[in-house]
Structure formats: C-alpha cells, structure tokens
Amino acid sequence: MKVVIIEKQQNIELILNQLEVKIRKHVKQTILDEREDLSQDMKMKILEKIDVLLDEEVPGFVEFAKEIF
Amino acid sequence: MRQSKSKENDVSHCCKKDIEKIKEKLPALLGNSVLKEFLEEGQNRKDFYEMVNNQDELSLRKLDKQFKEFYRINRIVRYISGLIKRYPIDYDKRVKLRNKRYQLILDKPVNNGKDDSAICMRDMISDRKIEPDDLLIEKEEHKNLFFDTKNPFLYEALKKLGLKQKEILYLYYEKGFNNKEIGERFGQTEQNISYWHKKTIKELQQYMAIN
Numbered sequence: 001m002k003v004v005i006i007e008k009q010q011n012i013e014l015i016l017n018q019l020e021v022k023i024r025k026h027v028k029q030t031i032l033d034e035r036e037d038l039s040q041d042m043k044m045k046i047l048e049k050i051d052v053l054l055d056e057e058v059p060g061f062v063e064f065a066k067e068i069f
Numbered sequence: 070m071r072q073s074k075s076k077e078n079d080v081s082h083c084c085k086k087d088i089e090k091i092k093e094k095l096p097a098l099l100g101n102s103v104l105k106e107f108l109e110e111g112q113n114r115k116d117f118y119e120m121v122n123n124q125d126e127l128s129l130r131k132l133d134k135q136f137k138e139f140y141r142i143n144r145i146v147r148y149i150s151g152l153i154k155r156y157p158i159d160y161d162k163r164v165k166l167r168n169k170r171y172q173l174i175l176d177k178p179v180n181n182g183k184d185d186s187a188i189c190m191r192d193m194i195s196d197r198k199i200e201p202d203d204l205l206i207e208k209e210e211h212k213n214l215f216f217d218t219k220n221p222f223l224y225e226a227l228k229k230l231g232l233k234q235k236e237i238l239y240l241y242y243e244k245g246f247n248n249k250e251i252g253e254r255f256g257q258t259e260q261n262i263s264y265w266h267k268k269t270i271k272e273l274q275q276y277m278a279i280n
Contacts, residue, residue: 011142018146022153029157034164042156046149053145061136062087062129068101069094 012050019046084126092121103147107139216243226276234269237262 023046027039059067091098098104108114113135120128216239218224227235233255240246240254248262255262 015142015145015149019149019153022150026153026157030161030164034160038157038160041160042153045156046152049149049152050145053148054141058137058141058144060133062091062133064103064136064140065087065091065094065098068097068104069090 008051008054011054012047015050016043016046084129085124088120088124088126088129095121103140103143106143107136110139113139222277222280223273225280226273229276230269230272234265234272237265238269241266 023039023042027035027042030038099108108117113132116128116132116135119125120132216223216227218227230238237251240251241248248266249259252259252262
C-alpha cells in the first residue's frame, strides 16, 4: 500500500516538473495581481485531476494502435 | 495442458494478426503524435522495428508494457497541458464576474475601470460607523463645556445644565444626530429625548432671561 502511494507521488512530481514551465508561461495571461492566485488555483485543480487520472486503466500498445486504425 | 497450449496458440495467432495489421497501417501510426514521442526513445524504436520486421511477439509484448508505462504519464501531461491553456481564460472570466457582482470590494474603481476616474467604492460610502459614544468620549476632557460660545450669558446658562442635557444638545446641534439615535445611546425613547431637549432649551431661555 505504502509503495503504491510513494510511486504515485513520484509520478505526480514527474508530471508537475514537466508542466512547471508551461504553468509559468500561461499564468502571464492574467494581470499581475491575480497571477499568484491563479497559479495556486490551477495547481490545486491539476493535482486533483492527476490523482484521478493516475488511477485509470491505460491502454497497451496494441489497443492504442487499434484506436488509430 | 493441451488446453493451455491451444490458448497459447490462440494468443500467438492473435499477436501475429495484430503485427500484420500494424505493418499495414504503419504510415498512419507513425503520423500519430503520441507514438512519435514514444518512438523517440531509442530502445522503444529498436523494439518497434524488430517487431514489425521480424514479426517478433516478444518485442510486441515488451513494447506493450513499455507503452503502458509511457502513456500513463504522457496522457496526463497532454491533458493537463490543455487544461493549463484553458484555465487562465476561465479564471479571468470568473474574476471579472466576481468583481462585477460583489461591489463591496472597497478599493475597486466605481465604474469597473471603464474610464480613468479614480474614485473607489470606499469614497462613495457614507460613514455610519461613528456612534454617539465615540464623540462623547472625545469630548470627555471638556466635560463641563460642550459648546464654544462667545455669548457670556449663554456660557453661564450652559454651565448650569446637567451633564445629560448638555450631551443631548451637543449630539443634536453639533453632530446632527436625531432624537432616535440619541435615544439609543441613552437607552431611552425618542419621545423622552424630545421632551428633555425642549425642556433644556426652555431652561436655557429662562437662565438667560434672568441674567
């Protein structure tokens, strides 16, 4: 159980690291005052989403290829 | 035993069919952005071509496992990337709506920034927070003299009034509270304050008449 949680945390970190630059870039769309709020708001939402998505079943290579056909 | 062997045959047959199909549709597959990213990894690329060229089932199984791991993360990164793009737009809309609805954010400009006027909401709100008590405390030092008057007769007359009478006059004439508000301060009715008010004025007139 513990191993699963640690693995999940590692995965979440991996994903967040990949997205960090993107978040910083897109946060600039809003005015300066709101940027901090927005980035916190967004990160919370992202964490919620990742949590759900990581538990979902992932298709294998063949299944994925079949979807493209 | 025989059954499991036939099952294995089935699986292998199925795999062969899959590989053939993948071979057939190779251009379409290679055009897919997810697979492109997946095959950038050297080992995956090697396994993929081995599988296609030699119809190698072992490679297919390896590929399947590798892909699952890769896609588990990649899928989420792709989804969240989209979310990051959309989110600031939604957020801005929400903030605008909130600002429009809750006008009581005191520092914001009255006209929602539509022109250059710098008046904030705060300037528009009348200050009702001052209670009669605050003003009386302020005046505590001059307890015996609530009014500055140059008229010596009035000054003498005022000195003779009781504290409560002076307070009523001060709040009514100097600060503009009405009888009801003054009544709340003393815990008395509006009518009672009105009575005391009139009585005080009469007394003042009498004192001044004598002098």
